[in-house]
Amino acid sequence: MNYTLLIYESPADFALRTDQQKQQAYWTAWSRYAQALREAGVLVGRAGLQLPETATTLKLRNGERLVQDGPFADTKEQIGGFFIIDVPNLDVALDWSARCPIGPGGTIEIRPALLPSG
Secondary structure (H helix, E strand, O other): OEEEEEEEEOHHHHHHOOOOOOHHHHHHHHHHHHHHHHHOOOEEEEEEOOOHHHOEEEEEEOOEEEEEEOOOOOOOOEEEEEEEEEOOOHHHHHHHHHOOOOOOOOEEEEEEOOOOOO
């Protein structure tokens, strides 16, 4: 079954991406995690996302498009990226999530994919 691991990062976590002293360790940890998923044969897809400030939010109201720059929610954590893994069950998805190199302010949301109907 496919599970999506949604990686939520704090502003401090996002700052690690460009901090000259810490960015190499940040990116190396994520590369190693992705490599472990690949080697285990469970990686389906992945993507890191640019900073929340680069987001555009679209709402549809009565057929009208309402476009807003930036993320919709004003929260302390924003989605920094995702992994899609193919594992037998939630327990295995949780095990892989626990290995994820999120920072102390981060959170991982594990969500099963919808199964095709019919």
